[in-house]
Amino acid sequence: VVFGNLQRSPFYAAFGRKTIDFGNFDSYNAFTQNEGQHFFWAFSDQPVAEVGYYNNGLKLTGTAFSGGRQLRVALAGEENNIANYAFSAEKEFLLPGRSAFTVGGGYLHDTIYRDNWTAHTFAGRSNGTPPANFIQYRNSAVNAFVEYNSPVFDAMVEYTTTLEPWAAAIPQTVDGVPLPQFLIDPLGSTTDRDNIDFDEKLATLVAQVRFKPMVNGRRMAIAASGSWGNISDDTGNFGMFGQPTSFEDNEQHAVSVEYPINDFLDVGVEYVYNRGFIPFVAPQQVSNDETEAHALNAGFKVRF
Numbered sequence: 001v002v003f004g005n006l007q008r009s010p011f012y013a014a015f016g017r018k019t020i021d022f023g024n025f026d027s028y029n030a031f032t033q034n035e036g037q038h039f040f041w042a043f044s045d046q047p048v049a050e051v052g053y054y055n056n057g058l059k060l061t062g063t064a065f066s067g068g069r070q071l072r073v074a075l076a077g078e079e080n081n082i083a084n085y086a087f088s089a090e091k092e093f094l095l096p097g098r099s100a101f102t103v104g105g106g107y108l109h110d111t112i113y114r115d116n117w118t119a120h121t122f123a124g125r126s127n128g129t130p131p132a133n134f135i136q137y138r139n140s141a142v143n144a145f146v147e148y149n150s151p152v153f154d155a156m157v158e159y160t161t162t163l164e165p166w167a168a169a170i171p172q173t174v175d176g177v178p179l180p181q182f183l184i185d186p187l188g189s190t191t192d193r194d195n196i197d198f199d200e201k202l203a204t205l206v207a208q209v210r211f212k213p214m215v216n217g218r219r220m221a222i223a224a225s226g227s228w229g230n231i232s233d234d235t236g237n238f239g240m241f242g243q244p245t246s247f248e249d250n251e252q253h254a255v256s257v258e259y260p261i262n263d264f265l266d267v268g269v270e271y272v273y274n275r276g277f278i279p280f281v282a283p284q285q286v287s288n289d290e291t292e293a294h295a296l297n298a299g300f301k302v303r304f
Helices: 035-040 122-127
Strands: 011-016 048-055 058-066 082-095 099-108 141-149 153-165 201-211 221-230 249-262 265-277 288-302
Touching: 035 153, 035 201, 035 221, 249 288
Parallel strands: none
Antiparallel strands: 011 048, 048 058, 058 082, 082 099, 099 141, 141 153, 153 201, 201 221, 221 249, 249 265, 265 288
């Protein structure tokens, strides 16, 4: 539910389940999420309260919501209390030729990257068992992006990072104990963030361009995107079966073509290259950041 009338006032309010206003996270790919979307695009499960201001291309928003697990990314430690929030700011500058340049950024107070329990689903968090050595602390995320749009060409660069390391990416044993070389005091606490000597933030950088030539009276979209993700560090880890694991970083690069057959149907094809198999469930145990994968996707989008 949205309350407001921008023709009368630049202020508005919204309440309900919605995308949490944090970052841009648009993807120029025809079908596949880029890494910025996959790591950080936040959606609510419980209702959120948002207040905003929009005037002359300047948009400011603030959002408050429950501290429990949301559908994507947002998670704070207090269930059913207003314990999490987000802020966003962006400014659009209109340019000649129906083009525009936008710069913006955001802040998300707490995220799923706050502990070393990688059961991210509702059922997993409710019914599962956390690691015997459970590491948890608030882990906020910040975002910044710039985008240029015109009738025939778009370009965007976006960077998002947590402010603390992801607790699950700290080199640790199967039961969650950080390896001794990553403790300030090896005899001290193995759950206290202040005693853990590890500072690799979880981050993504996305750069993408899109060319939109007119073909038979409709604009085709030819896009290329690159994503680079930072997860941990090259620490010489070993999984539960004794095999070496590596989860320092990963990459995704894609090229795609989309064409609107009519106002309701688009068809498209894309090629996606991925380097790094680093699942967000048990990354310490099964990851290999040198794995390579190639995919060719074809499909359609229907709008009603």
